[in-house]
Amino acid sequence: KSFRELGLKSSIVEALAGPVGWLRPSQIQGAVLRMLKDGTKKNIVAQAAFGSGKTGMFGLAMLNEVDEKLNALQCVCIAPARELATQIYKEITNIAQMTGIRCFLAVRGCGKATKAQPPHIIIGTPGTIRGKLKKFRGKTEVESRSVKMLVLDEADEMLKEGNLSAHTLDCAKQLPHGHRTILVSATFPEETDSKGNPVELDENEKRILRFMNQVARNPIVVRLVKKEDLSQLNVPKYHIECKDVQDKLDFIPDLYDLQTNVGQSIVFCNTRRALPLVAKHLTDNSFDVSILHGGLTESERDNVVSEFKKGKTKMLIATDVIAKGFNVPEVSVVVNFDIPLTKDRRPNRENYLHRVGRAGRFGRNGLAINLIDPTQRGILEAIEAPLKKKSQPLPRDDLDPLEKVLMHVKKKT
The missing domain is CATH 3.40.50.300 (P-loop containing nucleotide triphosphate hydrolases)
Structure with missing residues (x-):
């Protein structure tokens, strides 16, 4: 399949074919973007191998979700570390270069988002994004009422117990009811092995699965690789x-x-x-x-x-x-x-x-x-x-x- 066949905006397809230089979608990109094109409203859990194009997958999903005529934040992407968030931001802004979509990197020391022209997409770490979305003295730096999509990259890492987990769950609570959540990783806990046999999970893995269910209820699971593979x-x-x-x-x-x-x-x-x-x-x-x-x-x-x-x-x-x-x-x-x-x-x-x-x-x-x-x-x-x-x-x-x-x-x- 080509990117054009996956229902992407023409400005995104032109950027992919031109300056970005992506010839065709990877397997995980094709699988998830095809679901979105077909109109599924469900949450998605996407598990694929390292270097398989997962960032491109959810980056394209967010960019395609944005209505450029709407002057409001519409997609939120959270990553566990500053370096990863910065890397995601650079990749998505590169893909968005032929669109009018505004992206904002929310990591410590990033400064404030512009209220007159708020970002369409915000990408960052849990604590900083939480600070942007949470009300302080009745006001928020970035209004979240128009958010349609939440992406958690390396979601299993962020849903472990601790500050990352608490801040991530708090971010999700700031978003309007009905938004779609996409959880992404190569190493989600798995309850069965490749032969369908039950796997004994430790307490941390059980906790991650509980948190996954909190932020992404009844998801479609796209699993292109098992951890053991x-x-x-x-x-x-x-x-x-x-x-x-x-x-x-x-x-x-x-x-x-x-x-x-x-x-x-x-x-x-x-x-x-x-x-x-x-x-x-x-x-x-x-x-x-x-x-x-x-x-x-x-x-x-x-x-x-x-x-x-x-x-x-x-x-x-x-x-x-x-x-x-x-x-x-x-x-x-x-x-x-x-x-x-x-x-x-x-x-x-x-x-x-x-x-x-x-x-x-x-x-x-x-x-x-x-x-x-x-x-x-x-x-x-x-x-x-x-x-x-x-x-x-x-x-x-x-x-x-x-x-x-x-x-x-x-x-x-």
């Missing part, structure tokens, strides 16, 4: 056993030396404290790296992301603040310096899959490398237990096999 995508996974944390730190410069011939990489750590330790072992060897975590100021975070996306640094060392939805086409390698854990120190399969999904985007190839010490071997095994493709071992003291794997990725990319 995400491991079969074009990102082979390997693990290297190290003696301890110091041994991991000693190995990182060797890895940097090899991977820079392939492309850019992201090294994920579980805590902010680990980031400068990893960075120091690289800068001491005259390697340029960037550090990103939620404790940086807004301008610092923006600058780090901008520099990395421009290719000024080859390696980004980060916490899970960018594990979900962060897209840099040149990222070929993801390194888990720490195997991800939940807040209560249990294996975190969702974050593991999202981290790995930062490599090999947009049909490219990539790989993931897990650095494990004796305390983390069992954690990795627990995470990968239900996955169809598990990580393969590579030797710690012989770099030749690792170099061959990396060069294989380079050839394919």
Whole structure:
């Protein structure tokens, strides 16, 4: 199918065919946009693999929903992190460039929306959007009575217990009755596996499903991938056993030396404290790296992301603040310096899959490398237990096999 056949406005189709350069809809774009064209009024839960065009799907859905003659906010899109919200905003404004649709980025430090010409679409993080929509002394910065569509990107992350969840639910309550909600992620909790067998859910997964039902009652579910199948995508996974944390730190410069011939990489750590330790072992060897975590100021975070996306640094060392939805086409390698854990120190399969999904985007190839010490071997095994493709071992003291794997990725990319 072409974009024109999906009932999109001519100005959007022209932008896609021209400056945006999208030739045809992806599978998730075709599936959801076709439903909207056919007139469904139901809420939608859309689950598809990393790099499958989910942002384009809900971006096109919102842009097509907007009535440009109506001088009012009509669509709200919420994402869990500043970097992801900014990325979504840039993609949607690019698609909207041949329309008269106004978009507003609502993240901390963004300033105020114009009351005379309010945005048609607001994109941002839960707390900031909540502040824009909520009444203060009887007034709101942005009036929400005309909102027709709410999109939650990486919805499972935002509906976990905590401030993100509370602010997201509060945003939904500010919107008029009858608006449509679209929930988007690659890793929604699933009550059955690919064979239809029941899956035992933990308390956090049960809580997410309850919250999903609160914000999107009786939805149509479009599931193009099961979580257990995400491991079969074009990102082979390997693990290297190290003696301890110091041994991991000693190995990182060797890895940097090899991977820079392939492309850019992201090294994920579980805590902010680990980031400068990893960075120091690289800068001491005259390697340029960037550090990103939620404790940086807004301008610092923006600058780090901008520099990395421009290719000024080859390696980004980060916490899970960018594990979900962060897209840099040149990222070929993801390194888990720490195997991800939940807040209560249990294996975190969702974050593991999202981290790995930062490599090999947009049909490219990539790989993931897990650095494990004796305390983390069992954690990795627990995470990968239900996955169809598990990580393969590579030797710690012989770099030749690792170099061959990396060069294989380079050839394919």
